[in-house]
């Protein structure tokens with residue numbers, strides 16, 4: 001091969017095609033990743049390791065220790081990947097980026113990070129800077145932030161995810177994308193570096209609506225499963241027998257089949273390891289509240305939501321339940337372990 005010739009592998013050319021640039025004039029892609037907590041830390045690591053050394057990722061978290069640790073891990077990793085830089089602020093991270101990904105806890109954090117990073121204005125570029133927010137927030141707040149980004153000349157999509165920390169670490173997340181059709185081909189390959197599935201749910205905000213509707217159902221199913229299992233056990237049924245009946249019958253749901261709340265029924269479920277790991281009761285409470293806000297705005301009645309909220313709040317007050325997987329509601333109900 002002649003010196004200086006770029007050898008294009010089939011995968012490389014596919015990726016290049018997905019990225020939307022010519023394989024003969026390979027250009028640098030600048031990424032910013034803001035919010036390096038339980039999810040963002042792992043997602044940023046997967047993204048960086050799958051990018052080319054010609055690309056660059058700038059990292060920022062208000063917790064500087066998290067950003068420093070991640071930068072160190074990336075720089076010393078055998079996986080190679082994009083160049084890594086630490087940024088001093090959200091604005092510093094995003095100032096030259098083609099793509100900025102945010103993964104922040106709640107609506108107020110997303111609003112404040114975007115207000116800050118947009119404050120210096122966005123540089124003019126051939127195609128607008130892309131902002132992907134993976135935080136779980138309410139659709140109205142997300143639309144407000146999208147409008148700010150658009151005013152500044154950028155484009156903003158919502159891509160909340162499911163799969164938890166395990167999925168973020170393994171790069172197997174599912175993203176629910178809210179974006180105009182015209183942006184899907186630009187966003188999808190980026191998300192697929194951190195996950196395995198991208199479900200385009202509709203226009204901006206639709207990813208969050210889908211995520212919150214799903215998690216509302218999950219919040220209710222989880223309590224109902226814990227109650228039904230507790231009921232059966234109190235009636236003298238073997239919990240494995242009862243779960244076996246439910247899981248081939250009409251009560252079957254994810255909490256009964258995969259995340260059964262009774263210890264020992266599903267060996268891999270958090271209930272079988274003292275409810276440790278899994279989806280924290282605090283996060284379930286947060287998503288339920290966001291669903292209730294969004295439901296009120298849309299004029300949709302949620303009869304069960306207030307009671308479910310009380311259950312999660314009361315459970316979290318108890319030392320034996322606090323910080324554990326949300327299936328710990330079974331313990332809160334006094335279920336036999």
Ligand code: NAD
Pocket residue numbers: 034035036037038039040060061062063066090103104105106109112113134135136137161162163164165278279280283
């Ligand atoms: P986390 O609290 O572990 O991490 C959030 C990070 O954001 C922290 O490191 C914090 O320091 C940083 N941060 C806060 N404000 C900031 C700001 N203004 N600028 C820069 N950084 C800032 O949260 P997480 O578990 O990683 O979750 C992130 C989002 O993903 C949440 O919206 C959550 O609901 C959602 N989510 C979490 C899970 C899960 O299992 N943890 C699963 C699906 C979705």
